[in-house]
Amino acid sequence: MMSAMPKRPSPVQSGEQPAADAISAVSVAGYKSFYREQWAEMRPLTVLAGDNSAGKTSFLQPLLLWKQTLEASFDPGPLYLGGPHVQFSAFEQMISQPERRPAIHEIEMGARLGTDDWVAVRYAKEEDGEIVIREMRRTRHGRRQVLRPGMSPAKLRALLKADATFGEFARAFRGRLAVAEDRCFLGVDLLGGPGSTPAEAEQNPFFHPLYPGRHARALQQIIHLSGHRGHPARSYPVLAATAAAKGVYPGAFELYLASVVLHWQRQRDERLEQLGAAVRRLGLTSRVAALPIDDHQVELRVGRTLGAAKGPARDLVSLADVGYGVSQVLPVLVALLVARPGQLVYVEQPELHLHPRARLALAEVMAEAALRGVRVVAETHSLLVLLAVQTLVAEGRVPPELVQLHWFERDARGETSIRSADLDRTGAFGPDWPTDLGLVAMRADHRFLDAAEAASRDWRTK
Amino acid sequence: MTARRKRTSRDVVVDASVARAAGSKGAEFPTSKYCREVLETILHVCHHVVMGEALREEWKRNESQSSRVFLREMYGRGKVIQEHEAVPEAPRIRRTIERLCEEDEAEAILKDFHLLEAAWASDELILSLDEKARRLLVPLVERLPRLGRLTWVNPAQEGAGTIDWLIQGAPEEAGRYLGVGLDVRRPRRRRSRRRRGRGARRRS
Numbered sequence: 001m002m003s004a005m006p007k008r009p010s011p012v013q014s015g016e017q018p019a020a021d022a023i024s025a026v027s028v029a030g031y032k033s034f035y036r037e038q039w040a041e042m043r044p045l046t047v048l049a050g051d052n053s054a055g056k057t058s059f060l061q062p063l064l065l066w067k068q069t070l071e072a073s074f075d076p077g078p079l080y081l082g083g084p085h086v087q088f089s090a091f092e093q094m095i096s097q098p099e100r101r102p103a104i105h106e107i108e109m110g111a112r113l114g115t116d117d118w119v120a121v122r123y124a125k126e127e128d129g130e131i132v133i134r135e136m137r138r139t140r141h142g143r144r145q146v147l148r149p150g151m152s153p154a155k156l157r158a159l160l161k162a163d164a165t166f167g168e169f170a171r172a173f174r175g176r177l178a179v180a181e182d183r184c185f186l187g188v189d190l191l192g193g194p195g196s197t198p199a200e201a202e203q204n205p206f207f208h209p210l211y212p213g214r215h216a217r218a219l220q221q222i223i224h225l226s227g228h229r230g231h232p233a234r235s236y237p238v239l240a241a242t243a244a245a246k247g248v249y250p251g252a253f254e255l256y257l258a259s260v261v262l263h264w265q266r267q268r269d270e271r272l273e274q275l276g277a278a279v280r281r282l283g284l285t286s287r288v289a290a291l292p293i294d295d296h297q298v299e300l301r302v303g304r305t306l307g308a309a310k311g312p313a314r315d316l317v318s319l320a321d322v323g324y325g326v327s328q329v330l331p332v333l334v335a336l337l338v339a340r341p342g343q344l345v346y347v348e349q350p351e352l353h354l355h356p357r358a359r360l361a362l363a364e365v366m367a368e369a370a371l372r373g374v375r376v377v378a379e380t381h382s383l384l385v386l387l388a389v390q391t392l393v394a395e396g397r398v399p400p401e402l403v404q405l406h407w408f409e410r411d412a413r414g415e416t417s418i419r420s421a422d423l424d425r426t427g428a429f430g431p432d433w434p435t436d437l438g439l440v441a442m443r444a445d446h447r448f449l450d451a452a453e454a455a456s457r458d459w460r461t462k
Numbered sequence: 463m464t465a466r467r468k469r470t471s472r473d474v475v476v477d478a479s480v481a482r483a484a485g486s487k488g489a490e491f492p493t494s495k496y497c498r499e500v501l502e503t504i505l506h507v508c509h510h511v512v513m514g515e516a517l518r519e520e521w522k523r524n525e526s527q528s529s530r531v532f533l534r535e536m537y538g539r540g541k542v543i544q545e546h547e548a549v550p551e552a553p554r555i556r557r558t559i560e561r562l563c564e565e566d567e568a569e570a571i572l573k574d575f576h577l578l579e580a581a582w583a584s585d586e587l588i589l590s591l592d593e594k595a596r597r598l599l600v601p602l603v604e605r606l607p608r609l610g611r612l613t614w615v616n617p618a619q620e621g622a623g624t625i626d627w628l629i630q631g632a633p634e635e636a637g638r639y640l641g642v643g644l645d646v647r648r649p650r651r652r653r654s655r656r657r658r659g660r661g662a663r664r665r666s
Contacts, residue, residue, distance in 0.1 A: 390538055428540030431471065431508050438535035439505060445527055446498040453491050 011116040015401035016043050020114040022342035022375055023063070023218050027110035027120060032058040033416040035096040039110070040418050042344065043404040044370035047386060048379040049435060050408030055416030056379045057227070059408065060346055061086045062109030066219045069184045071250040078123055078133050078184050084251045085224050091125040098413040106134060111215060116140055119212045121184060136186040138212060147186040147210060153177040156188055159210070166209040180208055187211025218344070221247045223335045227348035227379075230254050232320040232327030235297040238262070247340050254331045258298040260338055262290035271337045278333045278365050280306065282358040284326045289316055302326055325353040329362065336365055341373025351382040363388030367398050383437040394427030407434055470631030471508045473543055475580045476500075477590035478520035480617060485526020493591065493618040496625075500589060500617045501532040503628040511536055512543045512584045516576040546583035555606055562605060563598070571598050578612070587613045587632055589624070600641035614640040 010025070018024040027039035033055045040046075040059070048056045068083025069076055081088040088094055094107055110120030117140040124134050136147045145159055156177040160170035173190060180189040187208040236258035243249050249256050264272040276287040279302070286303030287310070293299055301316035319327050332347055339345045350366065351359045363385045366376045378385065386405075392398040400423040407419045421433035429435070483490075484497040504511065513521065521529060536542045556575060560568050574595050581588050590596070596614055603610040615638055617624040627633070636642065 387534070387538075424540060426537065426540070428538055430540045431510075433539070438531065438538060439502075442502060442505065442528070442531045442535060445531055446502060449485075449498065449528065450495055453494060457491060 010039070012041070015399075018043075018114055018375075019342040019373065020117075021214055021218055022373075023111055023113060023222070023344045024115070024375075025112035025118075026060065026063060027112075027118075028059060028062050028108070030096045030104050030107040031062060031094055031109065032096060033098070033410055033414055034058065035098045035101055035104070035415045036417075037108075038416065038418050040406045040420060041404050042375055042377055044373065044375050044402040045367055045389060045398065046375070046377045046404045046406065047389060048377065048406050048408065049381070049386065049437065051410075052381075054408035054410050056408045057348060058416070059418070060377065060379075062107075063111060063219060063222060063344075063346075064224055066109070066111075066184050066216075067222050067224070070216050070220050071248070072183075075183065078131050078181070085226070091123075091131050096415075098415045100413060101415075111219070113215055113218055116142075117214070119185070119215050121186075133181060133184070133186055136212075138210070145210060147179060147188070149179050149181060149186070151179050160188060163210065169209070180211065182208070182211060185212050185216060218342075220250075221340075221343050223249055223253050223339055223343065223345045225253055225331055225335055225345070225347045225350075227352065229328050229331055229352065232300075232318075232322075232324075234318055234320050235293055235299050238292070238296050238298050247343055253335055257331050257334055258290050258300045260334055261288060261300060262292065262298050265290050274337055275333055278337075278361075279326070279330070281365070282329065282333075282361045283355070284329065284358060285322065286315075288330065291316075300330070302330075323353075325355070325358065328352045329354060329358070332362070333365060336369040336374065336376065339369060339374040342375065344375045344377060345369070346377045346379075348379045349381070350378050351380060351385055356384050359384045360388045364392065367392050370402055371398065381437070383441055386435070386437060390423060390427035390429070392427075393423045393425070396425075400425055400427075405429055405433060405435075409434065471510060472587060472632045473510045473512050473584035474504060474587045474589060474632060475512050475517070475577055475584065476504070477574070477577055477588065477592060478517065478524040479591040480589055481521050481526065481529035481532075482524035483591055483618070484528040484532075492621065496617040496621050497591070498528050499622075499625050500628065501528060503625050505532060505535050505539075505541075507628055507631070508541070509628065509632060510541045510543050512546055512580045514544070514546060514576055514580050517580060518544070543584065546580055549579050549582040551608060552579050552582070555608065558606060559602065562602060567598050571595060571602075578609070581612055582608060585632075586611055587615070589615050589617060591616055591618050593619075596640065603641045609640055612640045613638045 012018060012024060023042055025039060025041045027037065028034045029037040038059070048059070050056055064085035065079055068085050069078070069080040072080050072083065081091070096104060106122050106124040108120055108122040110118055112118045117138075119136065119138050121136045122134040123131060125131050133149060138145045145163070147159070153176055156179065157170055160166045160177070163170070176191040178189045178191060180187040188210050189208070237255060239256050239259040243256060261272065261275070263269070272288070279285050279288060283306065286305060286307050289301045291299045291301055300319040302319055302322055304315050304317050307315070319330070329350070329352070332350055335345050335347070350362055354362060359382055366378060367389065370376050380386065389398070389403060393400050393403060403423045405421045405423070407421070408416055409419070410416050419432070419434055421429040423429055480497045480500060483493050484501055485494070521533065533542070556572065559571055563571065574592065577588055577590065593616060596616070599609055613634065615624055615627065
């Protein structure tokens with residue numbers, strides 16, 4: 001089984017200094033088309049591009065699997081396969097099965113927080129059909145810790161003693177140690193510590209040394225906007241305004257859309273104005289407003305025209321009655337504004353249903369969120385989105401170290417590899433990044449010109 | 463994040479005549495088609511273009527949709543060499559051209575002297591449709607050996623051959639050096655104003 005965490009876990013490779021709680025890189029092995037270990041940096045403005053079915057969406061699915069496992073209202077075990085973000089009906093569907101490669105039975109997924117705090121977990125399915133954690137490895141400050149279910153108390157004690165945070169505590173602790181399996185991660189259970197009963201110790205989350213709690217929090221805070229952002233609804237449920245305060249939005253973010261707008265409206269939050277400015281910039285509508293229907297339903301309304309940012313309510317129409325582009329991009333804009341520095345916003349196809357002019361403007365809004373410290377990961381097929389990012393860098397409005405480009409491609413066996421590129425100060429990604437978005441556009445132009453010239457000749461000769 | 467295999471890449475000077483012809487307006491078939499294919503191949507095969515300020519301005523004046531897209535992609539890939547080193551012999555060569563040629567001919571050559579300078583400072587490759595400039599340069603090769611080292615390719619004349627050559631990495635080929643295969647005439651010697659006044663009569 002290949003390791004999903006880079007063999008020499010790599011610290012941050014650019015001048016960008018991610019916050020300690022920010023997801024700054026992702027790794028995966030054995031998952032779908034990622035047979036071999038692949039990893040990629042996640043910077044404040046990260047672009048994932050490549051052909052259809054190249055593996056762009058699959059690459060970040062492990063993060064979403066973790067997210068939905070952690071935020072389930074029940075204990076789904078190590079991995080929740082039927083959540084709102086990623087759906088499988090069997091573990092085997094996740095396993096990589098390229099042609100002419102030895103069969104594997106495990107997947108491994110990893111995430112790095114800050115500059116060098118990697119956690120990678122290996123999962124497998126037992127013969128009885130149970131999904132289990134085989135191993136969890138954590139590497140930070142050049143030190144590596146490995147936890148496995150069933151590890152002996154003596155090994156766990158040695159592990160804890162060697163830990164900078166828990167070393168002193170472990171030396172004083174006289175109780176029994178065991179591996180704690182807590183959803184998708186492992187930690188250490190302190191059983192029968194001084195001054196507490198075993199049951200109390202087990203229930204106290206503080207006594208769960210080595211559990212990657214900061215990783216778990218960062219994963220739960222991911223805002224995911226899938227490529228299917230649903231049909232615009234006439235009403236949305238009123239959901240907890242406290243979600244915005246915590247920065248955690250369990251389930252699909254679109255569900256929170258109207259509640260966040262309503263919250264901003266009630267709090268006279270300046271982000272409502274910023275949202276209005278963004279939709280006008282995209283040339284979509286003049287403003288956005290939330291209209292409570294009752295205590296558990298709220299309607300989203302948008303300006304009928306691109307006209308005044310303020311005006312009578314009759315100038316507003318339901319989101320369900322305007323063009324699809326508005327309803328598809330509104331969750332993206334709200335997510336970018338509501339996200340906090342360090343929080344990861346993963347947007348699949350930000351350009352969905354948008355006119356090219358709006359795509360360019362949207363790229364600028366994404367860049368502004370990135371400049372605020374939000375980590376925006378955009379999976380795109382849009383040449384214009386890419387070009388807009390390059391232009392912002394060349395114009396000096398976005399430092400190049402904040403941007404990372406990843407190109408996904410599959411080989412003949414069906415295995416995905418990732419080629420990454422930085423932008424330089426001129427906005428160039430260099431000759432080795434194999435994007436074909438521009439080449440396809442150029443070839444389409446040339447094909448048309450060839451045909452038009454030929455048709456013109458034929459017409460003249462007749 | 464994996465390494466990528468390097469492909470043969472050379473630094474090519476592409477005259478604005480190619481950019482102009484690649485567009486639809488005023489371009490003639492099949493020249494236009496060949497020029498578009500040349501741009502596409504340069505982009506695809508990973509060659510660089512050398513484009514000093516003068517040539518960039520010329521491209522801007524002659525831009526077409528095709529050349530715009532080409533430049534955008536080339537800049538995006540960091541494949542436009544915008545500044546090249548000065549060629550120490552350039553002033554001497556310029557003076558020699560002025561001395562050897564008639565005023566109108568010298569003017570025609572020196573108008574595009576930036577192409578020659580860019581080529582000398584890089585891989586000595588020029589792609590151009592300008593046959594007039596080529597014919598004026600060829601007779602000078604004997605006196606200016608640096609001209610003879612230039613590879614001069616006209617996509618309109620060579621057609622698909624240019625594309626194959628670019629795909630193969632634009633290798634140096636004796637048959638593509640400036641002047642090879644052309645009918646070489648000796649340059650019309652430039653006469654000084656003094657000599658033009660009196661000498662013309664004397665010769666007649």
